Amino acid sequence: MSATAIFVIALIGGGILVAAGIFAVAWRRGPSAAPMVGEFDKEAAKRDVSARPILEPEATATEEAPAEAMPAEPVPASIEDQREAVTADDLGVTRRMFLNRAALGLFGFGFLGSLGIAMLAFMWPKLKGGFGSKINAGPLAALRSQVVPGDGSIKPLFFPEAQAWLVPMEQSLLPGSSFEGLPVVAGADGGETGLMALWQKCVHLGCRVPECASSQGFECPCHGSKYNFHGEYDSGPAPRNLDRFALEEDSQGNLIIDTGSVVETPRAVVKTIAYPQGPSCL
Ligand code: FES
Structure with missing residues (x-):
């Protein structure tokens, strides 16, 4: 087989692998059908500033409301208390799941791509007039x-x-x-x-x-x-x-x-x- 034929076959094989990888990534980004619930871990919860309570502006003591009658300063709930269950819609696909499925997809499509390349290489001589023709x-x-x-x-x-x-x-x-x-x-x-x-x-x-x-x-x-x-x-x-x-x-x-x-x-x-x-x- 000539160097050109090998190059073309390698090019096609690479294209198939890249396309398979892109497809696997795009496919795995969708929501999972499996029911999932979970909680953010502590680090994620600490960084989740949107979950922190918004404190009301401090009430100003007025003549009608003496200082001793002012409402007590709100005490922020602890981060642990702010945890709430996350549904499948909220959570989507975790990074680990995404990576696992992407890896599986790449291996699967890589295998199919290799099979396609092997078949192409087998047929190539007959198509191009080399040995076998x-x-x-x-x-x-x-x-x-x-x-x-x-x-x-x-x-x-x-x-x-x-x-x-x-x-x-x-x-x-x-x-x-x-x-x-x-x-x-x-x-x-x-x-x-x-x-x-x-x-x-x-x-x-x-x-x-x-x-x-x-x-x-x-x-x-x-x-x-x-x-x-x-x-x-x-x-x-x-x-x-x-x-x-x-x-x-x-x-x-x-x-x-x-x-x-x-x-x-x-x-x-x-x-x-x-x-x-x-x-x-x-
Ligand atoms: S391969 Fe030639 S004699 Fe065995």
Whole structure:
């Protein structure tokens, strides 16, 4: 996956998380449906100046009301006495409740967001033409000249975008082989050397299988499975030949590797090429 694709996916994921957070905050700010009653704690009550009694202005002693007849100075009730029950409407949502619900909401939406991102990432290659879709590997003739340089040597070419080794295959070798009638060879018409695209993944447990130039094959470093350069099974725990992708040649002569179409073939009974042709790499 390209850096741009990763950036876009991260951007979408971040947007989903932010939107989820905003939604959770907005949602949790509403009044709770659960009945709630409570009291302010002492500190809150002390600071609640609106609850303090408003003292009447001190009555002035007049001739009609002598000082000794003036009403007694009102004594403010203690803060404890001023406590009064708070209903759900008065209290709304406490800060702790708000934080708890916001955290739960964020985790929930974060999980859903991650799931969405994972699904998007899974689908992305098919949408953008990466691995899992048809990949244009370029002019088939040019690829052929790299794989079969013309000096008698064979040079498997690794094509990273398709996770595949491009190897040669002659049309004359196909009848009776494991690949007869399968759409796994392209460019072999007219007597030319065709190409096959072997998936680099070992069919035993999925390790990446490197080329071994000296033995002219592929040798898995994990458990020692060996294949010739047509990807035919030779030895080791692998249950079948290396898997390969369906191929076609488009009207402009480009090799199209369909990495969404994996072709499995059984262990070759009759191999199309001898192996090993030199010392093993393992
Ligand atoms: S993964 Fe290749 S032989 Fe086991």
